[in-house]
Amino acid sequence: MPEIRKDIFGGGWVIYSGKRIGRPNDYADFKVKCPFCPGREEETPPEILRWPKGKNWQIRLVPNRYPALTKEEIFLKPSCGLYEYAGGYGIHDVLVETPEHKGGFESFSIEKIKKIFEIYSMRCGEIKKEKNIKYAMVFKNVGKNAGASLRHPHSQIIGLPLIPSTVSWETEKNESFWEKNSKCLFCETIKNEIKIKSRIVYENSKYAAFCPFASRFFFEIWIMPKKHEPYFESPKNDFLALAYAVKKVFSALNRSVKDLSYNMIIHSAPCGEHPHYHWHIEILPKLASMAGFEWGSGFHINSLRPEEAAEILRKGKIFNFDKEEK
Amino acid sequence: MPEIRKDIFGGGWVIYSGKRIGRPNDYADFKVKCPFCPGREEETPPEILRWPKGKNWQIRLVPNRYPALTKEEIFLKPSCGLYEYAGGYGIHDVLVETPEHKGGFESFSIEKIKKIFEIYSMRCGEIKKEKNIKYAMVFKNVGKNAGASLRHPHSQIIGLPLIPSTVSWETEKNESFWEKNSKCLFCETIKNEIKIKSRIVYENSKYAAFCPFASRFFFEIWIMPKKHEPYFESPKNDFLALAYAVKKVFSALNRSVKDLSYNMIIHSAPCGEHPHYHWHIEILPKLASMAGFEWGSGFHINSLRPEEAAEILRKGKIFNFDKEEK
Structure with missing residues (x-):
């Protein structure tokens, strides 16, 4: 059972x-x-x-x-x-x-x-x-x-x-940020990323795709609606603009990384009223020879900064994992 | 830098x-x-x-x-x-x-x-x-x-x-358990595991090795001192008894799992006074074709229950991953 x-x-x-x-x-x-x-x-x-x-x-x-x-x-x-x-x-x-x-x-x-x-x-x-x-x-x-x-x-x-632990943690962090600042942590993050530019991979009027500040994986990318929206299933979402972002991001990833393996996960607000949550897509590439001790240790070691990853993707450079990280 | x-x-x-x-x-x-x-x-x-x-x-x-x-x-x-x-x-x-x-x-x-x-x-x-x-x-x-x-x-x-997040979470859980029950969550767990028996892999007078109730990985094993001790570096630890447990556990793992890949992590109390923590070893085998979406999803899918895993290890059976999980 x-x-x-x-x-x-x-x-x-x-x-x-x-x-x-x-x-x-x-x-x-x-x-x-x-x-x-x-x-x-x-x-x-x-x-x-x-x-x-x-x-x-x-x-x-x-x-x-x-x-x-x-x-x-x-x-x-x-x-x-x-x-x-x-x-x-x-x-x-x-x-x-x-x-x-x-x-x-x-x-x-x-x-x-x-x-x-x-x-x-x-x-x-x-x-x-x-x-x-x-x-x-x-x-x-x-x-x-x-x-x-x-x-x-x-x-x-x-x-x-049940509510997955990643979403519970995000919700907790976001709620405590909201209490202190009366703002959404995700909205603030995306505004900042657009201002800073260095981690942006793609942007259109509705969505931005960026390598998050504390990327756990080589070429980790989050795609997020620019306007606050808790629910992925909301009819307000513009899936045409999203399709352009998704196609652009995966084209860039496949151009820069040979034999790309990845996990994609869509994070949305749980059932019920969660007006402060902000839905987004997480793309987690799994390059060969990834370490595994992160599960037990609570920290990741990553030798490619998100600013470098975003630049490689924006410029369409080829990333040679074996040469860079062996 | x-x-x-x-x-x-x-x-x-x-x-x-x-x-x-x-x-x-x-x-x-x-x-x-x-x-x-x-x-x-x-x-x-x-x-x-x-x-x-x-x-x-x-x-x-x-x-x-x-x-x-x-x-x-x-x-x-x-x-x-x-x-x-x-x-x-x-x-x-x-x-x-x-x-x-x-x-x-x-x-x-x-x-x-x-x-x-x-x-x-x-x-x-x-x-x-x-x-x-x-x-x-x-x-x-x-x-x-x-x-x-x-x-x-x-x-x-x-x-x-810094203190790794896994240890922070364990500490928080343990502290709140201690507040409610005036007992250590780890001590209670190990007492229960010894009583229930089905997840025990090895036991001597000082240490017990068991597949935890919510094992994330096939054949995940924790080795824990039976007596409450926060610090791995404490002179009270009996490393001779531990050596017997470690040798037994890895012999069993290598007998049952071909080409074993694994991460081993020792969890101990952080610097300072943390009298309620309970040090232990986590062994996380990485069998081929592991899923990867767990990072983003906050849940694991595992098709081998810890009770079955412990039995395979105790009985010295050979586990054929390709046959069992393909």
Whole structure:
């Protein structure tokens, strides 16, 4: 039975799910037949939506066949005490981004990227209305270094019965900043980044993409709406302007970094009223030979400053990891 | 100039250090001549100590030639505001554990392991007496998946001008538990683990090794003194009993997991009076194809429960990652 346990020492959550064992991995096994390619639509559970309708779909949204969490599980309120846990209740979808076996935001059309973000947003809104769901998160793992198991371009949407620790921490920091300054920490950050310029990767009238001041990873990039908006699923978001930012950022990343592996995570306000939160996208590239002691140590060692990373990306320089960091 | 920046959203710290670029990596380049093998002692900065003295050393402690932090840097108090940072002031040593190019805690003698932990402990005590140092941490990265750059068995000791976020969080949790229960959270955990038995990997009169209830990683193991003790550098610690626990744990891990990559981190109380903290060792194995989205999401997905992991280790079963989790 899937289960969610709380790391009472570190504050994070761990989802235990036996269902994921046995799932296909075409990085480990080249004989794996891709379950996301056209003609194998029946290998995924019944579709939630396809766009456009009909045979020649461009995007499909399906339940994950190997879900980390499921609605079949009984919802248990997290217990309090030495061992905190909850039932493995939740929702876990897969968005197949294209019928092609390869590609990515760097090669997709603006229209397609806009549609993908509209579907993410629509589905997050739906998931957040489900009973006992407290959070909806979009994430995307690309490349073996980032833990991906299938090459076919896809992303995941997960509905959680709890608020992820990263979002709780951001919310706490932002609330205490708001109390002191009557301003949003994210709004202030983005204003400052635009003024300072050195960490900006791309900017349009609605969004800015920048390498954050304390980037944990080489070429870490955050994309943030310039205007305060707590919810990724808000109809006020301009996904056309976002599509331009996303395409530009991934084109720059793929130009500068060979064989890019990365995780992309969309952070949005939890269910309920969180007017001070500010949604944003975090892109965390995973370059080869990353250290791992950060999990236990509470600090990262990074030898590429975000100012240098942003300059490399803006100028379209090629970054040779083996030469720079070996 | 090295610099430490605070991730104000997530609470962690990032050390930026240009000096590490260009350091040798014998995982990436087989032509690299090992700087830790006998005969190349002059390739490390002047030795802090060797044991035993003379030509036939078994252990050497040296300053890191590619330090993340150095005492040459001016110490700056962390600034407060939107961007928090401090100078890259600190200490970064390397402990060469053996003259042999291979080996590990699973193959070292009990006497050698005891000596290694005595040197760790002695050096942490020294580092914590240095001006402006707030924390001393021992860590060890083994294998490419864990971010190691050299195969020769070695570990690292770092002196930091700040308290790592993991230790701050543990301290906060423990203090609030102490306030409510007048007991140490770690002491209660270890008592419970011994009672429940299912997550115990090894136990002797002084130490217990167990897979924690919310293990983030496959085969994650914590080794903890049974008796309350805040400081790893305390003379009260029994490093002979610890050596038996360490040897047993790494023998079990290496028997069950092929090509083990792991990070080991020793958590101890920060400088000053922290009577409620409880020092311990965290061993975080890094199995191939680990996901990476945990950094941004605030949760882990793990398909091997700690109860199963502990049983595999206790029974000496072989764990086939590719078969179990693909």
